[in-house]
Each structure stands twice: as structure tokens, then as C-alpha cells.
Amino acid sequence: MTTTETAHSDKLSVPALTALVVGSMVGAGVFTLPQRFAAETGVVGAVIAWAIAGAGMLTLAFVFQSLAVRKPLLDNGVYVYASTGFGKYPGFLSAIGYWASSCAGNAFYWVLITSTLSPLIPAFGDGNTVSAILVSSVFVWGFYLLILRGVKEAAGLNAIITAAKIIPLLLFVVVTIFAFKPDVFIANLSGGASAGGTSLFEQVKGTMLVTVFVFLGIEGASVYSRYARKRKDVGRATVLGFVSVLALFATVSIISYGILPQDELATLRQPSVGSVLEAVVGPWGAWFISAGLIIAVLGAYLAWSLMAAEVLFAAAKDKDLPQFLAKTTKKDVPGNALLLSTLFIQLLLILVYFASGALDFMLDLTAALSLVPFVLVAGYALKIAIERDGYAGVPQRTRTRELVVASIAVVYTLFLVFAAGTQFLLLSCILLAPATLLYAIARREQSGKLFTTPGWVVFIVVLIGAIAGGVGLATGFVSI
Template sequence: MPPATAPHRGVTLGVGTLTAMVVGSMVGAGVFSLPATFAGETGVVGSLVAWAIAGTGMLLLALVFQSLAVRKPELDAGVYAYARAGFGQYVGFFSAIGYWASACAGNVTYWVLIMSTAGALLPALGAGDTPLALVLASVGVWTFFLLVRRGVRAAATLNRIVTVAKVIPIVVFIVLALTVFDPAVFADNLQGGPDAGSLLEQVRGTVLTTVFVFIGVEGANVYSRHARRGTDVGRATVLGFLAVLAIFASVTIVSFGVLPAAELAELRQPSMAGVLEAAVGPWGVGLVSVGLVISVLGAYLAWTLMAAEVLLVAAEDGDLPRFLARTNKADAPGNALLLSTITTQVLLVVTLLSEDAFSFALNLTSALVLVPFLLVAGYALQLAATGETYTGQPSARTRELVVAGLATLYAAFLLWAAGWAFLLVSFLVYAPATVLFAMARREQGRRVFSARERVVFAVAVVGAVVGVALLATGAIAF
């Protein structure tokens, strides 16, 4: 078994700060949208089933990240590095770009939701999709860019403080909702609204939402190069996941005891505000709004850090151009941060063309992260199947083989449940981004593709072309 301590560079982070990175990156915009999003698809029974499946599946993925952090501590920026080690440089590049693009799209959801929340007081902001909302969100994007450039330690410390501050309003929401919990309303919501389909259809309808809210479970692994010990990464992953699962499931279920499912489904986002308004009056909207702003800004900080970190490590490994590997005196990856910020800015502009800016950004975020999750689970399965790092540990190998196998099946289920359209959307990112991979290979004086990589690239190009055609005809819509 390899040593439990990974070589780190620059500042070091302990288990508490790493756990805060996990919680901070998961508790963001998604939790505030859960009541309406779930009520639009299912009822109490379907929600319980959906959270049971999502919780079990994501726990398996969390255990996979925990195992890989200990068995492969030398692999920095987990999601990318694991795919690269298991399936080659070009597939690893896909994972890095997909995860990074998902982080950028996720950051867009944060600004859209902030502007939508403020839109309740300032109608010119609409649902976060007006020109004024775009301008104000853009100011926020570039302000955070300047903040994160000041350094990893300062940003991580601020994230830890914000994580505590943003969990408090959510816990208060759960407590207040319970004080007005109506068993009769809850009973009427057991099966969902009149248009709810079969239980399988209801659960499938919530899949992308559960993926979206759980993105960030890998947060400690992404920042593993700064961990004091490899075991800290695994502990932080599991602790953060269990805390967040309890919060998400509680917010969803207690809401069904406050309002009928049909009314929940029609609430303006953030729908937690509407639920609390029904429970305690107008001041509930203010409480949720303050909590949302704190939560979203904290999550945005965490994701800005992680998006840049993935680009940095991929550049250091030679899979992205060298300019993305440069760091400043504060150990911040300046060029990677700049590229991430520009991409977020572009996606913000694109939201103006979408009918539902929040749903567009949420679906895009979830779609882009599914393939990286599948590759991570597949790498863990590969390690356990071959016995690499398991010398003299037959029981551990068997246990982790089962966990990795189930995690791989769950990740594959997510792809199936999301639908083929989302895989095609991923190719729309992978194919053009390959220009960066080609630049890196040219810098090293190497051929751009091996024979196998040419096949993978051809598949990506075909997928992208089909995706563009279907988007143009309206067959795919976000």
C-alpha cells in the first residue's frame, strides 16, 4: 500500500478546512431550489426514493474518492488525475475540461440565482436573465477574480468562515418549517401532483437535480496537493458528504408539509423563500435571501478555486499549455483563474438567450460532470480488479472492488437517466477544447494524437456535429 501522505506544494490545509471545501462547494445554489424542483417532478415517496438512490450512489462515489486519496496520494486534482492514470492522457484531458467547464457553468447558476432573488425587490433584474442582471453579475465575477488572485490560503480561510455562516440559515429554515408542518398536507403530497408519472419516471426526473446539488463531493480530492495528509482528504470527503445529504433531504421533505405540491412547483426560485414565507410570513423571504447570498458567494469562491486548480495541474502534467501552469507569489494560478473567469463571463451572456437561465445553467453543469464521475469510478474499479496497491490486502481489495463496481454502475445509471442529449452537449465542449491539448503536445514536440486518441477525437467530433445539428433544429433544448 502506498504511503498515506501525498507530496504537496505551497500552503497546506487540514481536515477541517478540507471538509469546509466539500461542504462549501456542495451547499450552494441547488439547496435553495429543491422544494419547487422536486415538487415539479415527484411527491414525498418519490423524493425519499430519489434521495435514497442519490445518497447511496454518491456515498459510493465518496468512498471511491476516499480510497483513491489513500491509495494514489501522488495524484493531484483527483477527478482529472484519476481519469488520466486509468485511461490515458487524452481521456484525462476530457475529464479535466469537462469538470472545469462544469465548474464554470455551475458558477453561472450562482449569479443567476442571486440576481433572481434580488429581482423580487428590483423587477429590472427579472429572473436573473436581464441585461441589468448580466451587468451586475459580471461585476461580481471579476471582483471574485481579483479576490482569489490574492492567494489560496486567504481564499480557503474565507471559505471556511462562509461555510459555517451559510449553513445556519438553512438549518433555521428546516426548524421553522417543522413548526408549521401540516400532516394533512404532507399526506396529500405523498404521491406528488396529478401529472406525476410512474415512480421510475419521477425518480428519473430528479436525477440531474441530485447530481447538481452533490457536485462538490470531490472537493477535497481536487485540492489534495495542499492536504497535510492523504487520509485527511478521505475523511473530509465522507464527513462533508454525510452532513450535506442530511441537509438536502431535510429541506426537500419538510417543504411537502407546508404547501401542496402544485403550489410548491409554481414557486419562484429560490423556492425555499416561498416556502418560508408561507410558514412565517414575509420576513421569511428576507431570511432565505440573506442565507442564499452568503451560501452562493461561498460556493462560488470554492468552485472558482477548484476550476483553476484542475487547469493548473493538467498544465503541470503537460496536457494543457504551459501558460496555464503559472502561479503568482500568493500561490494562485493566475492564468487558469483568468481563463475560468472569461468562460464564466461568456456563459453568463449565453443565459440571455435561454428561456430559463437557471435551468439552462443547472442542466449544463450536471451534463458536463457525468463523464468525469464515471471515469473516476472506472479507475477505482480498474485498480481493485488488477490488484494494484492491494498487495497483502485481500479483504480490502474485495470490499473496494464491490464499492467501485457499484459506483461505476451508478455513474452509468446517471448517464442513462440524464439522456443521450446531455452526452452530446459534453462533446460540444470536448471537441473544440482539444485545441488546448494540441497546443500542449506541440510545445513538447510530440505528435498530437496516438492511434487510439485519434479514434476518441473522431468520436468527439461526430458527437459535437450531431449535437450542433440537433440544437439548430430544436431537438435538444435547454
């Protein structure tokens, strides 16, 4: 086999890239949807929420698709698009925000999986006991060693896990279709008591962070762009993965309204998909879904760990993070970046011990941290469409379509920032401000200017947000 053939065989195909996208999104989040939605809204609000989230996230999928074509030399899109479009420091914030979001999501996964096992192992409690944290830590470091064996091997394992974990969800859909109760569904149309009598707008707004959480991973193929056989495969995998997952998520959440009254759905134990199935078929349904949840967590954890390390690696390779994070192993794995990610996940697991409402908090924090990277990616797509950057020889009709799509994506991501609320924005700043020290070290290594004038403005805003967040924590305005 020639060198060229060997290099080609090491690349990921469209199905493999699509599996990474699906594997990244179909994680623990989908198993929490019935309870999370019912706690906020009824059927009408859920339909509107999925319409907004679906349309908004689809525009983001198209944004990643168009950027892969217009900017084929830019790898690791989530980070590098922000850096190229808006400067080194905003790019750094995007990289750190996305990385921290991935790590927080992984910490959430282990809390949920141990709490799911608590009926079998009572010592696990709600996933934040000493026993649960110790067991989770063992698996965290076990996955670290697995990924060190090589990205390609880990990606192949993820494809197998992705196929396996879809089965319980498909069974759930089939069983609930046959058990569907039209009268219960109709009674759940409005927000009801569980929504607290709030307006439909507020009900829909309350679901936005959980929809962001379950869609995290839509950027998966873009993150792995340097492993794709063809650049156009990145866009294809992103859209294929998104459409499949959207249909699954919307079905799982909405069909549950035809099984139990909303007030009961809103108080179900997580994973609520298992509780809904248990109401139809008995206790074995809950255990079957719990098994699916465990598989989903393992697959999503694997994919998110890879993505987190890749972002740090890319930022260091572009000299926006310290150079020790740019080192790779003989297997082409960014070892130091992976180690730092694993250490941060371990720290979050320890902090979970002291947190109240750890599951919901980690879920919402994970989603909130991803918002700045998404806003910047959408903004970059809009910028190049306006400036005609990368559109040489492209028909005007195509540029106009991509301009409209990017504009919608910008509006949608800014709405998500609004929906996240002040608390999570301030908490994000508390993380980003001290993390800027890594950026300063990198700039010193390169003997470069610390900030441009816009960079100083952005840093001051982040610093003020961090100070306000610290004061909020001290006064109780911001809580963990």
C-alpha cells in the same frame, strides 16, 4: 519558525478541507430543492431518489477516499485519476468537462442571485437582463482579484462563509418541523398531477440531475489534495462533508411536502426554500432565506472558482494543456488558469441574455458536464482494484470491499449519464470537440503523438456527438 514548520502551517487541516467540501456542495442548489423535486415527484419518489443519490454519491465519496490512500502521489484527483487510468485524451476530456461544469455552475449562481434580488431591484428581472449581467460581471472580476491574493486566504474566508450560510437552512428545518402538516404530507405521497402521470421510475429519473448538481463539490477535498497536511485527511474530509450535506438536503426537500400541496410547491418562485418558509412565517421568511442564498452563492462561487483553476493548472502541469496555464503567481495561485476560468464565466453570463429558461438550463448543463469525470474516476477505482494496483500488503477483505464500492459507483454514474438524456450529452460534445484544440497545442508543445488508437476512437465519438448536437440545434431537436 523553521521552513518545515512554515510549510506545515500553510497546509489545510481536516476541518478546513471539510469546510471546502461542504462549502462547495451547499450552494444555490439546496435553496431550489422543494420546487425542483415537487415538479417531478411526490414524497415516495423523493425518498427513493435521495436513497439512490445518497447511496450512489456515498460510493463516490468512498472512491475518492480509497484513491487518496491507494494513489497518494496523484494530486487533483478528478483530472489525474482519469488521465492515469485511461490515457491522456480521456484525462483531458475529464479536466475540460469538470472545468466547464464548474464555470457553468458559477454562471448559474449569478443568474440565481440577481433573480432573487429582483423583487428589491426590478431591473434584474429573471437574472438575465443587461443590468443583472453587468452587476454579476463586476462581482465575477472582484472575486478574481480576491483569489489572486492567495489560495489559503480565500480558503479561510470560505470556511467562515460556510458556517454563516448554514444558519438560515437550519432555521428553515426547525420552523417547518413545528409547522409540519401530516395531512398535507400524506396527500403528497404519490406523484400527483405535477408529475404528469408518469411512472415512479420516470419521476425518480427526473430528479437525478438536480441531485448531481447539489452534490457537486463532493470531490472538493481531493481537488485540494496537494494542500492537505496528511493524505488520509482528504478521505476523511470528503466523507464527513458528504454525510452532513446529505442529511441537510434530504430534510429540506422532503419536509417541504408537509407544508404545501405538491402542485403549489411545483410552481413556487425560486429560491423555493424561501417561498416555503414565507408560507409559514410571512414575508420575512423569504427575505431571510434570500440573504442565506446570497451568502451560499458567494461561498460556493469562491470554492468552485478555486477548483476550476486547480484543474486547468494540474492538466497543464502534467503537460496535457498548454504550458501558459501552468504558471503560478508569487502567492502560488494558478493565475492564467484562473483568468481563463473567469473569462469563460463572463462569456456564459453574456450567453444567458439570449437563453430561455436560463436557470434550469444552466443547472442541468452544469450537472451533465460533470458526469464524464465522475464516470472515469469510478472506472479508475474499479480498474486498480481489479488489477491489485496499489494494494500491496492490503488485506483481501479491504480490496474486496473497495472493489464492490467502485463497481456500484460505476453503475450509478452510468445511470446518471442515462438520466441526463441525449440533449445534454450532445451539448457536452459541442463544447468538448472544439476544446480539443487546447489538447492539440499541448501535444505539439511536447512534440508528442496526438492520439493513441483508443484516443482516436474517443475523439471520433466526441466529434460525431458535436456534429449531431449542431444539427440538433439547427433543427430544434436540441434547444438552449
